[in-house]
Each structure stands twice: as structure tokens, then as C-alpha cells.
Amino acid sequence: MTHMAEDLKASLSKDAARLPDRAPAAEERRRTPRGRSTRERKKRTADVVIYAVLAVLVVGLMVPFIWMVSSSLKENNQVLTVPIQWIPTEFVWSNYTDIWTRIPMMGYLQNSLYLAVIITCLQVLTGSLAAYGFSKVRFPGRDVLFLAYIGTIAVPWQAYMVPQYIMMQNLGLTNSFNALILLQAFGAFGVFLMRQYYMTIPDELCEAARIDGLSEYGIWARVILPLSKPALASLALLTFVNTWNDYMGPFIYLTSNRLWTVQLGLRSFVGQFDAEYAMIMTGSVISVIPILVIFLIGQRYFIQGIATSGMKG
Incomplete structure (x- = not known):
């Protein structure tokens, strides 16, 4: 009986020793969804910033082409006006036939x-x-x-x-x-x-x-x-x-x-x-x-x- 009591006491002490290890693990599991959602929000924010920068660059690259198309539909004296007139007052489609x-x-x-x-x-x-x-x-x-x-x-x-x-x-x-x-x-x-x-x-x-x-x-x-x-x-x-x-x-x-x-x-x-x-x-x-x-x-x-x-x- 004495040996059984000592074994039971040793088993309880081992379980007690494991409890501090399980507590952080359980706490970590409770925190994981919140941490994952935070990372996902940061990733989505980074993606939005990247796409916004790319959109600005695309618009910047398209500006000369848009100006060229707009100028091709103007009279000659309206091409270099300041400020730039992006939409002609009158579309001169005849330029594409006269050329x-x-x-x-x-x-x-x-x-x-x-x-x-x-x-x-x-x-x-x-x-x-x-x-x-x-x-x-x-x-x-x-x-x-x-x-x-x-x-x-x-x-x-x-x-x-x-x-x-x-x-x-x-x-x-x-x-x-x-x-x-x-x-x-x-x-x-x-x-x-x-x-x-x-x-x-x-x-x-x-x-x-x-x-x-x-x-x-x-x-x-x-x-x-x-x-x-x-x-x-x-x-x-x-x-x-x-x-x-x-x-x-x-x-x-x-x-x-x-x-x-x-x-x-x-x-x-x-x-x-x-x-x-x-x-x-x-x-x-x-x-x-x-x-x-x-x-x-x-x-x-x-x-x-x-x-x-x-x-x-």
C-alpha cells in the first residue's frame, strides 16, 4: 500500500508539472485565430497598397498615349494649347482620311x-x-x-x-x-x-x-x-x-x-x-x-x- 501511495503521489506530481506547459499551449491556441486574422489584414492592406501604386503607374504610362490620341483629333493650332485640352471642342475625324x-x-x-x-x-x-x-x-x-x-x-x-x-x-x-x-x-x-x-x-x-x-x-x-x-x-x-x-x-x-x-x-x-x-x-x-x-x-x-x-x- 505504501508503494501504491508513493506511485500515486509521483503521478500527481508529474501531472502537476505538465499543467504549466499545457496552459501556454492552450493560450496559444486561443490566440492563434486572432493572430492569423491580424496577419491576413496586414496582407490585404499590403495588396491594396501595391495595386494602388500599380494603378497610378499604369495611368502615368497611359497619359502620353491618351494625349496623342486626343491631339490626333484636333486642329493643328489646338494641339499645344496651355493648359492641355484633353477633350477636343470639335473632333476632327478628317485627319484620319486626309493623311x-x-x-x-x-x-x-x-x-x-x-x-x-x-x-x-x-x-x-x-x-x-x-x-x-x-x-x-x-x-x-x-x-x-x-x-x-x-x-x-x-x-x-x-x-x-x-x-x-x-x-x-x-x-x-x-x-x-x-x-x-x-x-x-x-x-x-x-x-x-x-x-x-x-x-x-x-x-x-x-x-x-x-x-x-x-x-x-x-x-x-x-x-x-x-x-x-x-x-x-x-x-x-x-x-x-x-x-x-x-x-x-x-x-x-x-x-x-x-x-x-x-x-x-x-x-x-x-x-x-x-x-x-x-x-x-x-x-x-x-x-x-x-x-x-x-x-x-x-x-x-x-x-x-x-x-x-x-x-x-
Whole structure:
């Protein structure tokens, strides 16, 4: 009996020792919902602040475009009024019909489209091929050569603009589309973008394809390219927009009016003493439409490609 009493006393003392541990645990369980709700409120508040900041930035980015559209529907003397008149007193819709007769706008759009499509296709082809070599083919000095090639991005175009023109002039390619196509068919940025995406593709896929007997070109065409649609769409869109908006390149190499792009064609409304700003804004709105359509078509691939191209270096 004595032993049973001692065991019961020891058991009670152990239970008593556990009680202080259970009390904080129970208190913690009681506090958890309140703590969780506090964290959720803070998270919702942070989300609201982030979305509000993004909304302000979007509005700020849209202001120049809204002003351009508004100016394209005004008389020429109403474009630069102070303060800005966002809604015209009278909408001049005739600007969008007159511009086609004032300048050969259709020809300028066709020239821009031709250059943009050809250069985009070539940059996607050369950039993806070079990126495959720099990411999936092992050869001595690969990384050093890649860094040297990417380093050319830091060299300003004005530094080699004159030597390039002299080379094209000696080759007899000035005043033709061939000069612009040849100079812009290769781009270090495109190689960098595609390589970063290719690095996220497992090397085991290429090794398995080599074991099956595929050549390097076969692996690139049948394995890598089908997996790279987001990166290809991103590069294509960025190249197309850059080529479409290019002004200095066509200005230097294209002297004939029949070869002018839409960016050069808008210079027709700039005179010696004044400029027809309403017509310039009208032409700018028309020139933005092809870019807007292409972006809306490929935005899903574009966003995915930009988001995943920097995941692995």
C-alpha cells in the first residue's frame, strides 16, 4: 500500500508539472485565430497598397498615349494649347482620311512591315541557334566567348555608326533595305535572352536525343525549339517593336522617299518654320496599331518568356 501511495503521489506530481506547459499551449491556441486574422489584414492592406501604386503607374504610362490620341483629333493650332485640352471642342475625324492623301502612308507602312518581319525572323533564327551553342554545346572557351559577345551590348551604337556606314557604302548597299537587314540580322540581346531560357531546359533531354542519333541541328529543331515558344515570342515581339520604331537606321541608309519607313514618313509634316502636329499625332496613332495588335496576340507567351528567361544563369 505504501508503494501504491508513493506511485500515486509521483503521478500527481508529474501531472502537476505538465499543467504549466499545457496552459501556454492552450493560450496559444486561443490566440492563434486572432493572430492569423491580424496577419491576413496586414496582407490585404499590403495588396491594396501595391495595386494602388500599380494603378497610378499604369495611368502615368497611359497619359502620353491618351494625349496623342486626343491631339490626333484636333486642329493643328489646338494641339499645344496651355493648359492641355484633353477633350477636343470639335473632333476632327478628317485627319484620319486626309493623311492617306497627304503622304504615301500605305507605302511607308509596307516598308516598315517588310523590314520588321524580315529582321525579326532573322534575329529569332540566328539568336536561337547561337544561344543553343552557348548553352547546350560544350567547347573550349565557350563561356569566355559568350561574355565577350554579350559585352558588345555595352558599346554605344554611335561609336561604330560611321565605320558601319563606310562598310555598307563600299559594298554598295546604301539606299537599300539590304543594309539594314544585314546589320540587324544579329543581336547580342537576343542571344542572351534565348540562352537564359535554354539553361532552364534539362541537359538530359539533349543527351537522350544524341543517344538516339539526332544531330545538333536536329536537337535544336526537334527538341529545343518546341519547348521555347515563350522565349521565341518574347524575342520576336521585342525585335519587331524595336525595328518598327527605329528612326536613325532608316534615316542614315535610306535616302529615297519610296524606301522610307513610317517613322521617316512622318517627317513630311515637319517644315522649315513649323510642323503639322495634328497630322504627326495622327500618323503616330496609326503606326502604333500594328504593334498593339501583335502584342495582344502574343502577350501570354511574351509575359511567360520574360518571367522565365532569368530563372537560371
